[in-house]
Amino acid sequence: MKVTPLKDVKPYKSGWKVHVKVLHSWKQYNPVHGDTLEMVLSDEAGCKIHASCKRTYMESKGRLLPVGAWRHIQNFTLSPSTGMYRATDHPFKMSIIQNTAITRSPLINEDMFLSLVDFQTVLSGSLKTCFLIDVIGQVVYLGDLETIQVSAKPRMKVEFTLRDMNDARVPCCLWGKFAEILYEGCSKDEEGKPICLIRFAKIGRFRGISLLQYINDLIIKFVRNVL
Template sequence: MSKLTTFVPLTKLRPFKDNWRIQVKCLHSWKQNTPFVGDTFEMVLADQWGNKIHATSKRSLMQRIQRVLPIDSWGVIEHVTVTPAGGQYRTTNYKYKMVIAEDAVLSRSDLVDDRVFISLANYEEIENGTKKQAFLIDVIGRIYDLGDVQTVQVSGEDRKRVLFRLVDAEGNNLACCLWGTYAEQLEPFSLNGKDQTIICLIRFAKIKEFRGIFWICHDVGSNFL
């Protein structure tokens, strides 16, 4: 049995140590392939204080991690390391990224906490360009001006795309673009239900600027309510 009896907040993690014991909830996970690292398993984790961190592991550890820590569940992880977070878009604003290696110890947690840890971005900050574009954001609103789901060529491959605008409670609106399976989620409404009221929550979205307009584009997750 581990001698570690308390949980460390994610904001206390630092490099050059691995004797951390953390209790976290998996908010999202996905597989990734990059030229430099190869196949990896990526996650966004949160602790009970609401702190979030990006976590990564080798693809070979994915099934082991998912058995203990599937999406929306809590688990305990011991012996992890952190490294400086980088990249053009970061899933959280924390300066470190967690690395789960073969020697990490994972176990289930009995914590019951149904919070989803959404951090909604402000429309006006996005429109004015004051919201940082380096981090992924959560955004929610009513879909307006929903276009047709189209198939377009991207790097020689056919991909589905849909364009629309999101409107908040104050009437501010943002241009949005969803691709692939996320666009397919809107296809039934695009074909038959454009007059319906559709509330859209896009999690981990990118802010992109194109021809002077700031766009919301999906990254690793979206939900339609």
């Protein structure tokens, strides 16, 4: 079967075949389907789509989709991508089903397929807040790692500010394990000027100011010599 680019897949049939890289995955609880494996996939052109695998198929299908691997995926369903937190801007979401076939690909491509958004665009308020974004910047302010009571449970929180090459600055807030990862990573930076890549961040609004925060799961990496 011919491989179809992700931009061309439509929900009128399930017999598509795509060639994709698993960029990110996480597990979450769905009140209808229970535990699900959520993934962000990208084809070679950089078009990305959100994919979901029910618990029923996690062992047989989900284990064949490790992060970083290229795979051929054939036979899956598509439904409109909606909601407040969308991992990609693709109009449809992929669902792994019983007769989905997943096979290995010999392709080795380390491209991260970033979709970086500049800070001025974030601050302008023009972006749709339902889409998660990628950003990179230097941590120029780091607050304390705080323990906050949320719904009678303690949660870690850290506020910080990222600066880009044009000196535009965006306030950020992370919670839970992500707050600890960010705080510890900044504390270990010997030069005191950590540069941070954050993937799948949520744009929020607080007192009229745009800020970045996390939702569900994200990726934090510390990099060098990019700004």
